Amino acid sequence: MPEKLFVAVIVFSLISGALGIASWRRDSLRAMARASTALAFVLALAAWLVRWKTAGHLPLFGTWESALSLAVFILAIAMFMRTAALGVAPLVAAIILVHGALYDSTAYALTISERSLVVDVHSILAWAAFALLTANAGIAIAVMLQRRRAEQENAEPTAGERSLGRTLSIGFLLYTSMIATGALYKFMLFGVAWSFDPIETLALASWLAYGTLLHLHLMGNWNGVKLARWCAGVFILLVLSYRAIVFFPPVSTYHIFDINLRIHVAGGVSR
Amino acid sequence: MLDNALFRIRSAGVDVWPLLGSWQLSIVLMVTTAFWYVLLAVFAFLSPPHVVQSIAGLAMFWILYALLLVNTAVCLVVRGLKGLAIGTLLFHGSLFLVAAGFVLTVASRYEATYRVAEGEEFTGNEAQIVSTSAPRVLMTTAPSIRFKVEKIVPELWRDQLLFTRLEATLDGGRSTRINRPLVLGMATFLRLSGFGYTPRYEILDARGNLLESEFAKLTIFPPGRRDFIASANFPFRFYVTAGDLSATMFDVKIYRGRLLLAERVVRRTEPLEFEGLVFRIADMRYWGEFTLVRDAGAPLILLGAIIGIAGLCLKLWRRA
Numbered sequence: 120m121p122e123k124l125f126v127a128v129i130v131f132s133l134i135s136g137a138l139g140i141a142s143w144r145r146d147s148l149r150a151m152a153r154a155s156t157a158l159a160f161v162l163a164l165a166a167w168l169v170r171w172k173t174a175g176h177l178p179l180f181g182t183w184e185s186a187l188s189l190a191v192f193i194l195a196i197a198m199f200m201r202t203a204a205l206g207v208a209p210l211v212a213a214i215i216l217v218h219g220a221l222y223d224s225t226a227y228a229l230t231i232s233e234r235s236l237v238v239d240v241h242s243i244l245a246w247a248a249f250a251l252l253t254a255n256a257g258i259a260i261a262v263m264l265q266r267r268r269a270e271q272e273n274a275e276p277t278a279g280e281r282s283l284g285r286t287l288s289i290g291f292l293l294y295t296s297m298i299a300t301g302a303l304y305k306f307m308l309f310g311v312a313w314s315f316d317p318i319e320t321l322a323l324a325s326w327l328a329y330g331t332l333l334h335l336h337l338m339g340n341w342n343g344v345k346l347a348r349w350c351a352g353v354f355i356l357l358v359l360s361y362r363a364i365v366f367f368p369p370v371s372t373y374h375i376f377d378i379n380l381r382i383h384v385a386g387g388v389s390r
Numbered sequence: 391m392l393d394n395a396l397f398r399i400r401s402a403g404v405d406v407w408p409l410l411g412s413w414q415l416s417i418v419l420m421v422t423t424a425f426w427y428v429l430l431a432v433f434a435f436l437s438p439p440h441v442v443q444s445i446a447g448l449a450m451f452w453i454l455y456a457l458l459l460v461n462t463a464v465c466l467v468v469r470g471l472k473g474l475a476i477g478t479l480l481f482h483g484s485l486f487l488v489a490a491g492f493v494l495t496v497a498s499r500y501e502a503t504y505r506v507a508e509g510e511e512f513t514g515n516e517a518q519i520v521s522t523s524a525p526r527v528l529m530t531t532a533p534s535i536r537f538k539v540e541k542i543v544p545e546l547w548r549d550q551l552l553f554t555r556l557e558a559t560l561d562g563g564r565s566t567r568i569n570r571p572l573v574l575g576m577a578t579f580l581r582l583s584g585f586g587y588t589p590r591y592e593i594l595d596a597r598g599n600l601l602e603s604e605f606a607k608l609t610i611f612p613p614g615r616r617d618f619i620a621s622a623n624f625p626f627r628f629y630v631t632a633g634d635l636s637a638t639m640f641d642v643k644i645y646r647g648r649l650l651l652a653e654r655v656v657r658r659t660e661p662l663e664f665e666g667l668v669f670r671i672a673d674m675r676y677w678g679e680f681t682l683v684r685d686a687g688a689p690l691i692l693l694g695a696i697i698g699i700a701g702l703c704l705k706l707w708r709r710a
Binding site for chain 1: 413416417420421423424425427428430431434435438439442443446491492495499501547548552553554555556567568569570571579581681683685688691692695696698699702703705706709
């Protein structure tokens with residue numbers, strides 16, 4: 120059941136993305152893109168809830184589940200986008216879902232160390248933060264593309280430019296909360312709040328990078344294309360901080376939940 | 391000449407505060423720290439965790455943290471504490487609490503691991519202590535604690551090596567599990583961090599008279615691991631390997647010196663004869679590995695995180 124919904128979400132995310140991008144030139148398509156995004160979100164949420172019930176835990180284990188969870192949050196944020204970046208977020212959700220669909224959808228039980236309310240809160244904050252910062256990167260790309268057109272016409276600040284700083288601020292708050300809950304759980308599980316596990320180190324690097332951007336935005340008055348370029352750049356570090364963890368040797372981190380992705384990238388090579 | 395030098399120093403001193411408190415310096419420091427963290431992640435890819443932790447403790451990191459804190463403090467003072475938004479003040483102020491918490495952790499954290507079986511009371515006996523952390527600058531004495539383990543409940547998923555429950559019930563109705571430490575006092579926590587089997591073995595003579603009976607905490611979990619029981623009264627060693635996850639079957643090898651006397655797979659209570667005697671595993675209990683942590687910095691870090699997040703929320707709410 121969730122697998123079929125998963126495919127339906129991919130289809131509607133792609134449609135929403137195409138309509139959203141088409142609405143950059145034709146305003147009349149914007150309402151349709153919105154409706155399509157809302158439908159994709161409802162389907163994704165349904166798939167997510169069904170999966171939660173059948174697996175007996177939040178869908179947080181494995182590439183299939185993490186793709187679904189991330190897509191739910193990205194689509195939720197895409198629904199609230201009032202800018203021309205509307206199309207980018209559903210497309211990103213579709214790409215993530217297509218990637219997730221390549222992996223095993225079997226629901227596995229969580230071990231005791233993965234079962235905790237703190238883990239659930241940490242995961243929700245992580246998805247919300249990643250989704251919002253993905254939206255931020257999507258807006259950044261849209262701002263860069265639209266500004267290119269706008270420069271030819273009239274250079275008024277776009278709605279995207281205005282929402283760039285806002286998504287950056289809320290994303291930073293969520294990301295901070297994610298790191299804090301992660302440290303809290305680390306203490307509960309290992310008796311130390313921080314141990315320079317690469318997931319922590321890379322998360323802190325991304326946090327500092329986003330903190331730097333916020334300072335530059337608020338104090339250095341960075342806006343528009345300049346801020347957009349850096350938002351898109353730092354987003355690469357954010358993606359690496361989360362996804363690159365599967366490349367690390369298992370002895371260095373306790374944060375590899377995408378076992379099938381790990382098997383895929385590590386193959387038969389042992390370190 | 392001296393006057394000239396003093397003048398230069400004094401004028402440099404006057405200029406240093408705006409520089410130390412500038413947001414441009416914040417940018418330089420944050421970018422530098424982020425860059426070092428990326429490098430640290432590269433080290434984590436290439437080296438074992440203890441090497442990474444050693445690198446993370448190098449002076450350059452401490453200098454960076456100190457500079458970041460000085461920059462934040464001077465920035466807050468230079469910009470005027472009263473003129474700042476409460477959210478900004480709370481968030482940046484919380485960084486000092488978090489930093490103080492980590493310094494306190496480094497200077498005073500105590501950790502000890504104990505192995506206590508079901509029905510046994512922890513008394514601080516040396517035989518119960520597996521490890522204790524090295525002394526730290528501010529660490530005084532080991533926390534004095536006593537507890538009795540009433541019960542340990544392990545549950546595995548579909549007979550696979552995947553715990554879905556591992557909980558210890560202690561005296562006084564207290565309980566702990568691997569991710570739910572028991573608070574024993576100010577910044578003192580006890581959690582169940584490991585698990586194993588404690589068989590009660592018996593040595594009997596040919597007529598069935600009991601010669602020796604003891605509980606032995608063995609590290610034979612997971613199945614396949616081998617440990618041994620050294621008899622207290624006889625020159626025998628009993629090497630035991632659990633045959634299944636619930637420890638109902640055992641592969642037992644009995645040695646006297648290097649001489650193998652008997653070897654067989656036995657079930658619980660099944661006798662194994664050797665040299666006119668009988669060995670059997672009569673009963674089975676669990677032992678728990680309990681980790682005691684006293685970390686005065688942890689509450690400060692938690693408080694700092696809460697204040698920091700509250701500050702960010704307040705700042706966003708004010709801007710909205």
